Amino acid sequence: MTNQKESNAIIEIEDLDFYYNQTKALKNVSLDINKNEVFAFIGPSGCGKTTLLRVLNRMNDLIPKTRVVGKVQIEGHDIYDPNVDVVQLRKSVGTVFQKPNPFPISIFDNVAYGPKAHGIKNKKELMEIVEESLRQAALWDEVKDRLNDSATGLSGGQQQRLCIARVMAVKPEIILMDEPTSALDPIATLKVEELINELKQNYTVVIVTHNMEQAARVSDKTALFLNGSIIETNETNQLFTNPKEQETEDYITGKFG
Amino acid sequence: MKFQKEKNNKSNIEEGIVKVILFIMALSSVISLGLITFFVFNEGLPFMINYGITDFIFGTTWNPTDQVYGIFPMIVGSVIVTVLAMLIGAPIGIAVAVYLVEIAPRRVAKIVKPAIQLLEGIPSVVIGLFGMVVIIDLLRRISRGPLSEYLPAGYQTGYSVLAGVLILAIMILPTIISISADSIRAVPQEYKEGSYAMGATKWQTIFRVVVPAAKSGILAAVILGVGRAIGETMAIIMVVGNSVQIPIPGWETLFAPVRTLTGNIALEMGYAGPEHRQALFATGIILFIFIIIINSLTLLLRRRRT
Ligand SMILES: Nc1ncnc2c1ncn2[C@@H]1O[C@H](COP(=O)(O)OP(=O)(O)OP(=O)(O)O)[C@@H](O)[C@H]1O
Numbered sequence A: 001m002t003n004q005k006e007s008n009a010i011i012e013i014e015d016l017d018f019y020y021n022q023t024k025a026l027k028n029v030s031l032d033i034n035k036n037e038v039f040a041f042i043g044p045s046g047c048g049k050t051t052l053l054r055v056l057n058r059m060n061d062l063i064p065k066t067r068v069v070g071k072v073q074i075e076g077h078d079i080y081d082p083n084v085d086v087v088q089l090r091k092s093v094g095t096v097f098q099k100p101n102p103f104p105i106s107i108f109d110n111v112a113y114g115p116k117a118h119g120i121k122n123k124k125e126l127m128e129i130v131e132e133s134l135r136q137a138a139l140w141d142e143v144k145d146r147l148n149d150s151a152t153g154l155s156g157g158q159q160q161r162l163c164i165a166r167v168m169a170v171k172p173e174i175i176l177m178d179e180p181t182s183a184l185d186p187i188a189t190l191k192v193e194e195l196i197n198e199l200k201q202n203y204t205v206v207i208v209t210h211n212m213e214q215a216a217r218v219s220d221k222t223a224l225f226l227n228g229s230i231i232e233t234n235e236t237n238q239l240f241t242n243p244k245e246q247e248t249e250d251y252i253t254g255k256f257g
Numbered sequence B: 001m002k003f004q005k006e007k008n009n010k011s012n013i014e015e016g017i018v019k020v021i022l023f024i025m026a027l028s029s030v031i032s033l034g035l036i037t038f039f040v041f042n043e044g045l046p047f048m049i050n051y052g053i054t055d056f057i058f059g060t061t062w063n064p065t066d067q068v069y070g071i072f073p074m075i076v077g078s079v080i081v082t083v084l085a086m087l088i089g090a091p092i093g094i095a096v097a098v099y100l101v102e103i104a105p106r107r108v109a110k111i112v113k114p115a116i117q118l119l120e121g122i123p124s125v126v127i128g129l130f131g132m133v134v135i136i137d138l139l140r141r142i143s144r145g146p147l148s149e150y151l152p153a154g155y156q157t158g159y160s161v162l163a164g165v166l167i168l169a170i171m172i173l174p175t176i177i178s179i180s181a182d183s184i185r186a187v188p189q190e191y192k193e194g195s196y197a198m199g200a201t202k203w204q205t206i207f208r209v210v211v212p213a214a215k216s217g218i219l220a221a222v223i224l225g226v227g228r229a230i231g232e233t234m235a236i237i238m239v240v241g242n243s244v245q246i247p248i249p250g251w252e253t254l255f256a257p258v259r260t261l262t263g264n265i266a267l268e269m270g271y272a273g274p275e276h277r278q279a280l281f282a283t284g285i286i287l288f289i290f291i292i293i294i295n296s297l298t299l300l301l302r303r304r305r306t
């Protein structure tokens, strides 16, 4: 790692262990993620990708008896410091979940939810945020005439883009995406991937995916996880074309996983 | 053939017998409902039509000795007591449900939950006793003391709308709490995570996501509570005074003694002559219609949810 890269890192993870009760789900993970970079986590099921993602905005706080050992810094701040305001942290580190989970309220209210929760009341301002976010998520044209309809009436792909819009309405710095396209058809997947490419301009994106082509298409860097540890981290095209570790080669050639 | 049905297989026959028995049992509940409905309507309807439906429903005098049967005061009594009881009981019940599911530490929930179940199991006559001893006494002191100048003498006994409202509010709490708690518990974790992940606080998550998502279940809980309240008899008879009169409108209503539809039937059936008896059955029909309306509302909501 060069110094220049380190200074650019927006997320710095150092010697991280993570426990569910007594079970160690992450072992000695160290990782730097740069600003405006799309970073992919790949690896077989159960290797800890989701767990690490949830460590990054402290969603694991919601699960009882979990424990973090080690250091996680975002923009230079230790996010597990007792003085950290989790609400502020989650505001700047948004999540798009594996399963689209729009709230059972109107499309407009879904997108306006975050800004409202953070104190924006002005109707006009909210409308602007909603439109902007829906445009960014490439959903505006499809829903602009039915903003007051329930979000649960949207298709799966539309719901997922709505969830992306919802996160963007909060204007985070970092967007975490946990297998965002696993419930989507190829066309919707393509739309979300295009979107990720655009998001890179303004956001840092961490994406978990099982689909190695997807990792190759959208990400700048990739980390391969096995059993809670990182096996290899590299530029995505390097990792796929020229893996350094035997396990990486085995995984990407489909020998296991 | 490998998957062919065996004809006289023993377990097939057993299955068939069990099915028939279960069907008869299921049928029996439908039959009882049918029989009850038939008898109530058979006894009450001809009377109601003879007497005149509007005279019966909107008549304000109930005097069986003179063959005058107007049940409007009882309808008013039932409606007032039920509506006010809901206004108190529903918000409290919903709040308790939210607290139990989303906020209370496990230790507290462990104590409160069985307590609520126990409350549900207390016979209404016992709750009525509590009302007679504690609530009536308190209300009597208030209405004979500071409020005595403003209330007619008949409103100062403590036996009143307010006593009925308080008792009913207590009695519907378990229904409202347990059903709303179920529907709050059924709100998918993903909704909550989605909310937290955007930096919403716990309170925002509860009031803007969890409660709205549980809305139809909570509404069903309230409606069932209404059904329970309007049908309650024993405890109500013991505390509302049972006099047939339409209360003075205004805050004084709270201290007015009233009679409910259920009370009317229970109090007079024991000594009623033939026509009087039919009038009481007709009272039952009105009650029946109330309950049917309430239950269809619940069904409607259930259907809309799925
Ligand atoms: N809430 C939990 N409680 C206990 N153990 C958990 C919990 N969530 C995950 N685990 C365990 O932690 C390990 C890592 O799980 P994680 O969900 O992070 O895997 P993953 O890499 O995201 O897998 P997948 O690709 O299937 O989503 C697994 O062994 C899993 O069983």
Ligand SMILES: [Mg+2]
Residues within 6 Å of the ligand: A049, A050, A051, A178
């Ligand atoms: Mg996962």
